[in-house]
Amino acid sequence: MAMVDIRDSVSGLTLEERFGLLLVAGILIMVLDLIRRLVVGDLAFTSFMTFLWRGLVDGLVIGLAAVGLSMTYSILRFANFSHGDLVTTGAFTGWTAAWVVGGIGAASFGSRILLNADRGTSAREINLHVYAEPLAIVAGLVVAAIGTIIVALVIDRLVYRRMRNAGGIPLLIASVGVALALRYVIVFFYGERTRGPVRSTPTLSAENHAWLIWTDSVAVHQLILVISAIALMIGLHLLLQRTKLGKAMRAMADNRDLALITGIPTERVILATWVIGAGLTGVAGYLIVLEQETLGFNTGWFLLLLIFAAVILGGIGSIYGAIAGGLIIGMADNMMLVWISGDLTRVAAFLLMILILIYRPQGLFGGVETA
Amino acid sequence: MTDDEQSNDGSERQASLRERFEALPRWQSDLLLIGATLLGLYALMGVLGLVTGLGVSGVTRTLRAVTFLATAYALVVLALNLHWGYTGLFNIGVAGFMAVGAYTMAIATADPDPGPAGVPGLGLPVPVGIALGMIAAGLVGLVVVLPALRIRADYFAIVTLAFAEVIRLLITSGALREFEIAGRELGTGGGAGINFARLDTVIPNWVLYRGGDIEQGTNVLGYQILTLTNAIGIERTMVENWLYTFTMILLVAAVFWLLVRTGNSPFGRMLKAIREDELATKSLGKNTPMVKIKVFVLGCAIMGLAGIFWQGRNGYVDPNAFLPIVTFYIFIALIIGGSGSNTGSVVGALVFVGVLFEGPPYAQRIVRQNVDLPRPSTVYDGVVALGGGDPMPLIGYTVGELPNLRFILFGAILIALMIYRPDGMLGHRNEPASPIDLRRERSPREGLADTASTDGGEVDE
Numbered sequence: 100m101a102m103v104d105i106r107d108s109v110s111g112l113t114l115e116e117r118f119g120l121l122l123v124a125g126i127l128i129m130v131l132d133l134i135r136r137l138v139v140g141d142l143a144f145t146s147f148m149t150f151l152w153r154g155l156v157d158g159l160v161i162g163l164a165a166v167g168l169s170m171t172y173s174i175l176r177f178a179n180f181s182h183g184d185l186v187t188t189g190a191f192t193g194w195t196a197a198w199v200v201g202g203i204g205a206a207s208f209g210s211r212i213l214l215n216a217d218r219g220t221s222a223r224e225i226n227l228h229v230y231a232e233p234l235a236i237v238a239g240l241v242v243a244a245i246g247t248i249i250v251a252l253v254i255d256r257l258v259y260r261r262m263r264n265a266g267g268i269p270l271l272i273a274s275v276g277v278a279l280a281l282r283y284v285i286v287f288f289y290g291e292r293t294r295g296p297v298r299s300t301p302t303l304s305a306e307n308h309a310w311l312i313w314t315d316s317v318a319v320h321q322l323i324l325v326i327s328a329i330a331l332m333i334g335l336h337l338l339l340q341r342t343k344l345g346k347a348m349r350a351m352a353d354n355r356d357l358a359l360i361t362g363i364p365t366e367r368v369i370l371a372t373w374v375i376g377a378g379l380t381g382v383a384g385y386l387i388v389l390e391q392e393t394l395g396f397n398t399g400w401f402l403l404l405l406i407f408a409a410v411i412l413g414g415i416g417s418i419y420g421a422i423a424g425g426l427i428i429g430m431a432d433n434m435m436l437v438w439i440s441g442d443l444t445r446v447a448a449f450l451l452m453i454l455i456l457i458y459r460p461q462g463l464f465g466g467v468e469t470a
Numbered sequence: 471m472t473d474d475e476q477s478n479d480g481s482e483r484q485a486s487l488r489e490r491f492e493a494l495p496r497w498q499s500d501l502l503l504i505g506a507t508l509l510g511l512y513a514l515m516g517v518l519g520l521v522t523g524l525g526v527s528g529v530t531r532t533l534r535a536v537t538f539l540a541t542a543y544a545l546v547v548l549a550l551n552l553h554w555g556y557t558g559l560f561n562i563g564v565a566g567f568m569a570v571g572a573y574t575m576a577i578a579t580a581d582p583d584p585g586p587a588g589v590p591g592l593g594l595p596v597p598v599g600i601a602l603g604m605i606a607a608g609l610v611g612l613v614v615v616l617p618a619l620r621i622r623a624d625y626f627a628i629v630t631l632a633f634a635e636v637i638r639l640l641i642t643s644g645a646l647r648e649f650e651i652a653g654r655e656l657g658t659g660g661g662a663g664i665n666f667a668r669l670d671t672v673i674p675n676w677v678l679y680r681g682g683d684i685e686q687g688t689n690v691l692g693y694q695i696l697t698l699t700n701a702i703g704i705e706r707t708m709v710e711n712w713l714y715t716f717t718m719i720l721l722v723a724a725v726f727w728l729l730v731r732t733g734n735s736p737f738g739r740m741l742k743a744i745r746e747d748e749l750a751t752k753s754l755g756k757n758t759p760m761v762k763i764k765v766f767v768l769g770c771a772i773m774g775l776a777g778i779f780w781q782g783r784n785g786y787v788d789p790n791a792f793l794p795i796v797t798f799y800i801f802i803a804l805i806i807g808g809s810g811s812n813t814g815s816v817v818g819a820l821v822f823v824g825v826l827f828e829g830p831p832y833a834q835r836i837v838r839q840n841v842d843l844p845r846p847s848t849v850y851d852g853v854v855a856l857g858g859g860d861p862m863p864l865i866g867y868t869v870g871e872l873p874n875l876r877f878i879l880f881g882a883i884l885i886a887l888m889i890y891r892p893d894g895m896l897g898h899r900n901e902p903a904s905p906i907d908l909r910r911e912r913s914p915r916e917g918l919a920d921t922a923s924t925d926g927g928e929v930d931e
Contacts, residue, residue, distance in 0.1 A: 177624070217850070262888065270888075271627060286877075287874060442643045442644060443643055443645055446643075450632075
């Protein structure tokens with residue numbers, strides 16, 4: 100009897116529910132296998148913790164960038180393919196500021212303003228890491244946000260504002276144009292070379308710091324990334340929950356015409372969307388470079404699909420979903436190393452995104468398209 | 471394009487030219503448009519090149535390279551037009567399907583025993599390889615489209631892009647560099663790519679020599695061609711290169727014809743109906759999912775074919791040739807030409823490759839050959855010199871950056887087209903979902919009477 104019941108309830112499931120069941124089963128198997136490997140000793144506990152920590156670092160920064168994409172997706176109603184290049188914009192503006200501030204006296208202005216495009220100096224000469232030049236690092240963080248906001252607002256004024264009532268696809272195509280133009284404007288000024296604008300990070304060792312229980316040593320730059328990202332996310336949460344702006348955004352994401360009728364100044368909400376979204380995106384770009392220590396004009400473009408994956412996983416429009424999606428993607432990208440080789444982890448992440456889009460387009464955590 | 475604006479007091483002669491153009495059957499005016507674009511492009515590049523001293527051989531080499539690339543683009547753009555222009559399927563994974571075609575071809579025809587450095591293949595004959603490549607691209611298209619049919623257009627776009635990236639990551643991955651299937655060593659070559667049959671010598675050899683083998687001497691056609699070219703003094707390699715390019719032109723013509731036939735068939739009317747309003751089409755009892763699947767698979771197979779011939783030009787598949795950006799180049803070409811119009815697709819491919827893609831580097835070559843400009847290493851040096859009253863370094867830097875500046879131009883054009891002219895240059899020529907020509911049907915009476923006042927305006931019945 101029990102068997103029949105189970106069979107009945109399984110065949111009564113929708114496609115989506117079956118997919119969810121399959122997904123949960125898959126994750127369960129992987130977790131069990133992970134535990135088995137840890138117990139048997141196939142996987143050293145320290146390398147497991149390293150994967151976890153790296154997953155957190157990657158996930159937070161992807162989540163930060165994903166928040167911006169998610170907001171513009173739900174409020175302006177299009178998939179913004181120039182978002183990756185906003186990440187790059189933040190990285191370049193921020194690091195330019197850091198070099199201009201941090202390299203005073205160490206290198207010529209011409210080398211600093213273009214991030215060493217003339218190869219007149221080096222990151223070693225400027226000695227840019229957080230202990231040596233804390234002020235420059237903070238200045239860069241602030242300028243990354245401001246610079247990206249300005250660029251995003253200019254683009255909105257020039258391009259997207261003229262197309263407010265165009266459909267999602269024309270806007271998507273226009274955003275591809277924006278992406279290309281923005282990327283190669285950066286190339287025009289900075290050149291195509293991939294550079295290392297930051298010196299290798301100092302580390303904290305567990306011998307001197309008792310609170311470092313999960314690992315032997317931790318990179319200070321990664322720690323800065325984690326702390327800033329979490330602080331920004333908490334700030335965003337407070338902003339959206341405690342102010343009228345958050346409510347207006349949710350109203351607009353739900354139904355733009357209704358919001359307009361109710362007296363919500365939609366253009367001002369759009370402005371706020373760009374300011375918050377682009378600011379976070381720029382900071383994300385800056386922090387990515389702080390962590391991975393290389394910067395090229397393709398840095399953001401290569402991340403774009405991962406950011407999309409995070410947004411879609413969390414459910415388009417949901418900010419908490421985007422953060423969670425970012426964490427899942429970051430974790431998956433690193434934890435998959437247990438099973439598959441490094442150049443295939445992204446394949447797994449993208450396949451997961453495709454499956455989610457097809458079988459559960461509202462994302463993992465719910466069905467509402469709201470901030 | 472001026473043919474949708476008609477001035478009443480325009481000159482008589484212009485009106486009669488336009489009239490004659492409009493009176494032509496559709497296929498003749500289409501052919502005229504494509505021919506005129508091609509000739510215009512040749513004239514522009516030829517005159518510029520000759521005036522600035524590039525020499526005849528330099529110009530012909532450039533023209534051939536441009537023609538080849540334009541035909542390769544035209545093939546893909548036509549296939550994309552079938553997806554997006556006809557059916558409204560927003561596929562941005564084009565590069566992935568091209569990669570599948572080219573890689574299948576390469577694996578099928580590569581030398582089974584390439585020596586220590588190369589990657590072994592199956593060593594099958596070229597036609598089999600081409601067929602396999604098209605089939606594989608179509609099958610992958612089927613795998614993509616089957617689950618993705620019911621999702622929104624922007625999700626469909628992301629799914630196709632992600633699939634293309636998955637394909638690209640798989641072929642560049644070290645894990646599949648060499649593998650074994652049923653005892654045969656095969657592989658994608660990972661980051662190094664694969665060498666396979668050089669289509670740009672194999673195909674000309676079929677045309678020129680008996681049995682496609684240069685050892686057996688020329689055949690009848692080859693004898694005629696080679697005697698003629700010898701008399702004019704053209705080298706044999708040049709002849710072979712042009713023969714390959716002509717093969718591509720024939721291929722474009724064949725695909726064009728196929729798409730026009732498809733578009734005018736009842737099946738094609740269903741495609742356009744889906745593009746206009748899928749729900750309405752469905753409620754007329756049409757099996758729209760089936761139609762979309764068929765058309766997607768067909769388009770993907772053509773994309774695979776284009777990938778094969780594009781990479782076949784030097785018998786080597788380059789894993790870095792299939793970056794997602796290639797898809798967007800193809801989109802730019804389609805949008806410039808006007809989606810929904812096969813003629814627009816070909817014209818768009820010609821304009822994109824000839825003017826936008828090859829134009830700026832060509833301009834750079836011409837400028838550098840004639841003017842001696844300073845070449846500062848950064849824009850900062852240029853700006854500093856400008857502040858000191860000397861604009862030449864900044865100009866020199868800009869000329870040096872022309873190959874990169876064209877991408878800004880691509881972006882600007884895409885944005886401008888989306889804002890001001892989403893239909894592209896020939897978008898008004900897209901084929902309506904109606905079997906009869908509504909444009910002509912509207913005004914049988916006026917067509918006989920005064921021509922100037924009739925075109926385009928609303929007429930009271």
